[in-house]
Amino acid sequence: MRVKVLRVGHEALLIEVGSGEEVAALHAELVRLRAAGTLGVVREIVPAARTVLLDGVEDAPALAGRLPGWEVPPLVPAAGPEVVIPVRYDGPDAAEVAELWGAPVAEVMGSVAFRVAFCGFAPGFGYLTGLPERFHVPRRATPRTAVPAGSVALAGEFAGVYPRSSPGGWQLVGSTDAVLWDPHRDPAALFTPGTRVRFREVGVWSGCGGCGGRGGR
CATH class of the missing domain: 2.40.100.10 (Cyclophilin-like)
Known part of the structure; x- marks a missing residue:
């Protein structure tokens, strides 16, 4: 998955991907990592049609540097309520x-x-x-x-x-x-x-x- 990371102000990142399926997989992985405590402090994770917005990011520059090299696993369709x-x-x-x-x-x-x-x-x-x-x-x-x-x-x-x-x-x-x-x-x-x-x-x-x-x- 190729991602483009854009800074939005001081505490937010906008991640652009290529498809709705990639948004779903990325969103699920970000939510999982935040719950596991390995994402860092991120207040909001908001998916859209081709982007995911991270808001309230404690260290936005560091996370922006990590994201482009991530390997995002495929979405598990049965996951979620x-x-x-x-x-x-x-x-x-x-x-x-x-x-x-x-x-x-x-x-x-x-x-x-x-x-x-x-x-x-x-x-x-x-x-x-x-x-x-x-x-x-x-x-x-x-x-x-x-x-x-x-x-x-x-x-x-x-x-x-x-x-x-x-x-x-x-x-x-x-x-x-x-x-x-x-x-x-x-x-x-x-x-x-x-x-x-x-x-x-x-x-x-x-x-x-x-x-x-x-x-x-």
Whole structure:
């Protein structure tokens, strides 16, 4: 893995890599090393689409010198906590996406082991990777001015769940009552980087049951 390390102020480093898969592997390794006490003092490790930001670095120059020579092991797909999200496939774009895929949306979504690659856009929104390339779908040509909270959506290589009502241009294929963001919960976000996500189809249903916890089924 080739990395480019950029200094950001006095206490932060921005690490650029070549792909989302490399970001996932690097993020997992950094989290592991920090937990083991061999990374040094780093307050925050924040992945994005092609970068990982290290903030609150005690000795940024020394760590910047170490990083380019690292050997980062491949990501273990089964690592990380798991969240199961009950979902109704009742989204307004579900039929169009199913036609594009040539398969029922519930069948495809239920077969994929998703992973939270990074978070952004709104508190609690996670960008979920794992969709095979043949199931990537384009964003809508015209975004909606209001997408309901709990909408299960697709755009490009990503899936996601809107934590609150907001404008959005993703394809809406389903809905869930899962609470994606709760400031009174620890952690507040149900989706955090590295979390594995499974979508489980349900029918007429109210409440989230065990989906607010980790690994509930």
